[in-house]
Amino acid sequence: MLYVKAPAKINLTLDVLYKRPDGYHEVEMVMTTVDLADRVGLKIRNDGQILIHSSSNFVPDDQRNLAYQAAKLLQDTYSVQKGVSITIDKQIPVAAGLAGGSSDAAATLKGLNTLWNLNLSIDKLAELGAKIGSDVSFCVYGGTAIARGRGEKIEHIATPPSCWVVLAKPTIGVSTAAVYGGLNIEEVKHPNTLQMRQAIEDKDYTLLCSTIGNVLESVTLKLHPEVAVIKEQMSRFGADAVLMSGSGPTVFGLVQNKARVSRIVNGLRGFCDEVYAVRLLGERDILA
Incomplete structure (x- = not known):
């Protein structure tokens, strides 16, 4: 095997x-x-x-x-x-x-x-x-x-600055097709990809946190208000930056202070069954 x-x-x-x-x-x-x-x-x-x-x-x-x-x-x-x-x-x-x-x-x-x-x-x-x-x-x-x-x-591109990632997935399913179907490209705030690249290359954690963005959030948060609740709670418990991944529904928070991680995880467990605290890997497979 x-x-x-x-x-x-x-x-x-x-x-x-x-x-x-x-x-x-x-x-x-x-x-x-x-x-x-x-x-x-x-x-x-x-x-x-x-x-x-x-x-x-x-x-x-x-x-x-x-x-x-x-x-x-x-x-x-x-x-x-x-x-x-x-x-x-x-x-x-x-x-x-x-x-x-x-x-x-x-x-x-x-x-x-x-x-x-x-x-x-x-x-x-x-x-x-x-x-x-x-x-x-x-x-x-x-x-x-x-x-x-x-x-x-x-x-x-380069490996991002090291940090913890808290992941929280609510018990809902999200249809990727429905999210893309509900997207109005003219109205969304587009994230700055080049600035994110710069933040990663410079290992500038503060700039990275202020540059994260996901245009699909605008649609998913309307369809599933519970995702917005998790975002708010994660910020309230002390994550440095909070964003939905992909078309959702998982929300992640970036955290550099390890002491804050358990507080965020414990706080979220009241809202969410699936909560994980993991490290950012960010490095390519050694085979690659």
Whole structure:
């Protein structure tokens, strides 16, 4: 059995520039990995089947699963006769705006590259990942990057200044399609991607905190007022900066003072079942 770590990501910025002719939105976002990860186990099968086992009942175990799609894509593209049993130990909340499914798919691509002796480059795996979902390319590399296009055009940047990240996910589901559908690009306040890049390169934590922004918040907060409540509480309990990740509903707070972390976590547990305190990872996979 080969095990691959599949870390979650957060968006320090998420900007939507325009709707493309192909129906997708052109995005520009700064993403970074955090130390909350699923564990993906891969075991070769000789019958050609792809089987999924997950520790979460909310994760599909068929072709809807992105890890399944990753294995199938490699099988079909490279005429692989072998199969695989994929075990997903879920630690990342499901449908949370943290790219859990995309990270599982990325881990599957990397693991099967080894297990099936495909000898593909990390760039090739990221290119394949783009066919599965818009966050998969980033998850193949990990680290910190500006993602453009649908999210598949990746520009690696420096590692952000070290800090704690408190994540809180309310018990609601958010439809990404509905959020994008409700977005009025003309009316939103666009985050400053270049300033965020500068803050990260200069390791300027204060500037980083004042530059975070996510245009999808305006829609999700209207659809789900409980997300706004968590944001307010996280700020009140002392987070340095608070933002929704992806299309939500997870909210994260950045905190440099460790003593404040437990106060924020304990305070949020009254509003939210799923609360995590993790470190910002921000560094690329050593394979990458």
